[in-house]
Structure formats: C-alpha cells, structure tokens
Amino acid sequence: MAQIFHPSTNTLSKAMIFGGLFVLAALAIAWDRINRSAYVTEANVVRDQPVPFSHEHHVSGLGIDCRYCHTTVETSAFAGMPATEICMSCHSQIWKDSQMLAPVRESMRTDKPIAWTRVHDVPDFVYFNHSIHVAKGIGCESCHGRVDKMPLMRRAHSLQMGWCLECHRHPEQFVRELDEIYDFGPAAHSTAREHGAELVKEYGIDAKQLLDCWICHR
Numbered sequence: 103m104a105q106i107f108h109p110s111t112n113t114l115s116k117a118m119i120f121g122g123l124f125v126l127a128a129l130a131i132a133w134d135r136i137n138r139s140a141y142v143t144e145a146n147v148v149r150d151q152p153v154p155f156s157h158e159h160h161v162s163g164l165g166i167d168c169r170y171c172h173t174t175v176e177t178s179a180f181a182g183m184p185a186t187e188i189c190m191s192c193h194s195q196i197w198k199d200s201q202m203l204a205p206v207r208e209s210m211r212t213d214k215p216i217a218w219t220r221v222h223d224v225p226d227f228v229y230f231n232h233s234i235h236v237a238k239g240i241g242c243e244s245c246h247g248r249v250d251k252m253p254l255m256r257r258a259h260s261l262q263m264g265w266c267l268e269c270h271r272h273p274e275q276f277v278r279e280l281d282e283i284y285d286f287g288p289a290a291h292s293t294a295r296e297h298g299a300e301l302v303k304e305y306g307i308d309a310k311q312l313l314d315c316w317i318c319h320r
Contacts, residue, residue, distance in 0.1 A: 137262075138260060138262070143257070143260035143261065143262060144257055145256075145257050145258065145259060145260050145261075146256055146257065146258070147256060147257065148254045148255070148256045149219045149221050149255070149256070150219060151218060151219050151254075151255070152205045152216050152217060152218065152219075153202065153203065153205050153206060153216065154202065154254060155254075155255065156252075156253045156254065157249040157250065157252045157253075157255060158249075158250060158251055158252055158253045159253070161249060161250040161286070162250040162251065162286075167284055168242055168284045169284065170188070171183075171184035171188055172184070173188075174232075174233075175232045175233065175236060176232075176233055176236050176237070177233055178231075178232065178233055179229075179230065179231040179232060179233065180232065181232045183215075183218055185215070186206060186209040186210050186215065186216060187210070189203075189206050190206065190207075190210050193206060221255050221256065221257050222245070222246065222257055222261065224261055227319060228318055228319065229317075229318055229319065229320045230318070236283055237305075238273075238277065238305045238307055239277035239278050239279070239280060239283070239301055239305055240269070240276060240277060240278075240283075241276075241278050241282060241283045241284070241285065241290060242283065242284055242286075243285075243286050243290060244269065244276050245258075245259065245261075246258060247259065248286055248287075249286070250286040250287075251286075266318070267313070270309075270312040270313055270317075271309070271312075271313065272309075273298075273302050273307050273309055273312065274298030274299045274301070274302045275298055276298075277298055277301045277302060277305065277307070278290060278301070279301070
C-alpha cells in the first residue's frame with residue numbers, strides 16, 4: 103500500500119510535539135513571572151494617598167515609634183491607622199497652615215476620618231494577626247521593609263503565600279528580641295543571626311504548626 107504521508111511528516115510531527123511542550127513550558131514560566139511581578143503584587147509601587155505622609159521623615163528623622171500611630175499593633179489583628187487627633191497633636195502647632203495638610207485639618211473639622219489607601223492588604227481568605235507576630239519576635243521591618251527609608255509608603259514584599267512560608271519554615275532567621283521589634287537596619291537583624299534558634303525555643307514557636315493550613319486560612 104502506498105504511503106499516505108511523506109516520511110518527513112514523522113520528523114515534522116515530532117518537532118510539533120516537542121515544540122508544543124516547549125511552548126507550554128514557556129507559557130508556564132511567563133505566567134509565573136507575571137504572577138510575581140509588581141504588576142500583580144504591587145510590590146515597590148507607591149500608592150496615592152490623601153496626604154503624602156513620609157515614614158522616612160517621621161520614623162528616621164523624628165524618631166517617632168511605630169506604636170504612636172499604629173496603636174493596636176500589640177493587641178489586635180489590625181495594627182490600626184492613626185486617628186486624625188494623633189496627627190493634629192503635632193500639626194496643630196507644626197505646619198499648622200500647610201496646604202499639604204489641608205485634608206487633615208478638614209478631617210478634624212468635619213469629624214470624618216481620612217480615607218487612606220491601604221498599602222499592605224491580604225486577600226479575605228487569609229488570616230493575619232499583627233499582635234501574635236509582634237509577641238513572637240517578628241519585627242515591623244520583616245514584613246514592611248525599611249519604612250524608615252520610604253519618603254512615600256510602598257509595599258516592600260509581594261505578600262504572596264510563598265513569601266510568607268519562607269518565614270514560617272525558618273522562623274529562626276527572622277525572630278528578634280522583643281525590644282528590637284520596632285528597630286530598623288542591619289543591627290536589628292543581628293539577634294536572629296546569632297540567637298534565632300534560642301529565641302524560637304524561648305517564644306514557644308512550633309515550626310511544624312506554622313505550616314498547618316489553618317494557621318492562615320480559617
């Protein structure tokens with residue numbers, strides 16, 4: 103019986119099969135890159151705010167403690183956004199006529215909170231509690247980055263599951279002394295490098311339990 107297809111068709115079909123596999127692999131890699139990109143994660147993207155608040159100025163320049171503005175970080179799942187009264191405790195005297203701070207004065211006058219744009223926000227199916235992380239020795243910098251060097255606030259990390267699990271798998275690399283929770287810079291990491299394993303034991307951190315799904319998905 104005469105051949106229906108030319109012998110070269112065998113080579114062509116093999117090339118198409120292997121080529122298809124390479125295309126699928128390339129698409130998978132491209133999808134992964136896009137999913138990790140700033141376009142999706144919004145990492146390192148500055149968000150517009152009603153007032154261009156500078157953490158660099160307030161934290162690094164003035165030395166204001168994180169807890170002065172984020173009052174519930176040690177007692178609640180939500181760290182809390184500063185009430186207008188907190189802002190005005192200083193700005194009723196300092197820069198009190200600045201046009202940049204007009205939204206703050208308007209908020210005080212109308213008794214309506216400032217509509218800040220949330221920068222660090224996880225999906226609704228993710229449970230995150232600030233107070234337990236602080237109590238177990240995780241510093242602000244571990245999740246929020248060097249806010250003391252941010253003129254305008256941005257997300258320093260992706261906040262994706264893989265990034266969170268890096269800490270949950272190796273808590274000894276991130277925990278620090280409780281009096282260093284609100285410190286920033288290389289010195290604040292020295293404790294984890296030198297005494298991380300000891301602190302994990304002291305704080306009663308069960309690394310195996312940290313990998314249970316229910317810890318974050320309740």
